[in-house]
Amino acid sequence: MQPDACSQQPSCEVLEAVRFPILTFDEWQHGRTPGRGFNPDWLLPGESLISILWKFACANALPGDVLMRTMCPDADPREGMIPLRSALDPNQLRRLLGLPVNVLRTSLLGRTSGDRYHAAFRYCRQCAAHGYHSVLHQLAEEHRCAAHRQELRTQCLQCRRQSPFIINSSVIEAPFRCVWCRSHFCYGLLPVRSTTPAMRRQDRLAIQDRMRLRLGRDASGGSNG
Ligand SMILES: [Zn+2]
Ligand SMILES: [Zn+2]
Numbered sequence: 001m002q003p004d005a006c007s008q009q010p011s012c013e014v015l016e017a018v019r020f021p022i023l024t025f026d027e028w029q030h031g032r033t034p035g036r037g038f039n040p041d042w043l044l045p046g047e048s049l050i051s052i053l054w055k056f057a058c059a060n061a062l063p064g065d066v067l068m069r070t071m072c073p074d075a076d077p078r079e080g081m082i083p084l085r086s087a088l089d090p091n092q093l094r095r096l097l098g099l100p101v102n103v104l105r106t107s108l109l110g111r112t113s114g115d116r117y118h119a120a121f122r123y124c125r126q127c128a129a130h131g132y133h134s135v136l137h138q139l140a141e142e143h144r145c146a147a148h149r150q151e152l153r154t155q156c157l158q159c160r161r162q163s164p165f166i167i168n169s170s171v172i173e174a175p176f177r178c179v180w181c182r183s184h185f186c187y188g189l190l191p192v193r194s195t196t197p198a199m200r201r202q203d204r205l206a207i208q209d210r211m212r213l214r215l216g217r218d219a220s221g222g223s224n225g
Pocket of ligand 1: 146149150
């Protein structure tokens with residue numbers, strides 16, 4: 001594991017606390033607590049699959065390669081895939097994450113004309129501070145966050161590199177962080193409770209409205225108010 005940039009930041013106890021143990025898939029399945037998984041209260045409208053998987057992996061102390069092998073047994077965990085509807089089956093994801101299929105379908109990008117997307121991971125710093133990444137952030141024609149009106153960024157503020165918009169074991173082990181230098185995408189301060197939906201109601205509504213405008217009825221599954 002790389003030296004942890006987190007160790008200089010006192011505000012990241014939560015993600016420190018869930019530092020990933022090395023488990024085989026069988027060990028994880030065996031020790032899995034029934035009912036533990038993904039709390040729907042953590043979900044924000046239009047949340048992307050990678051954002052959901054980061055919370056799920058943290059909540060279950062699940063190493064990236066174990067999660068990848070569980071989710072896509074046929075794929076190489078280090079290579080992974082782009083989270084598109086053509087690559088991942090929402091019904092299979094539902095069995096793992098316990099979330100409704102329409103939420104999971106919304107969390108993936110399609111290949112329709114309205115869904116042209118960025119190949120690099122794109123983020124709003126304030127959303128990252130809330131432990132949230134939106135499918136909207138990846139759409140080519142979106143330039144600002146619907147909630148915070150901040151410019152969407154692709155470059156890491158520390159190393160200036162871009163993280164790819166893919167799901168693989170390294171990306172899963174860098175929640176809301178640059179995959180190269182592990183700096184956090186927000187203002188350097190991690191939210192103490194990254195899984196709490198601390199986003200203001202008006203911000204959630206703004207995202208929801210934008211989801212409806214951009215993705216039509218598809219968006220309905222990604223919102224919980
Ligand atoms: Zn934002
Ligand atoms: Zn970086």
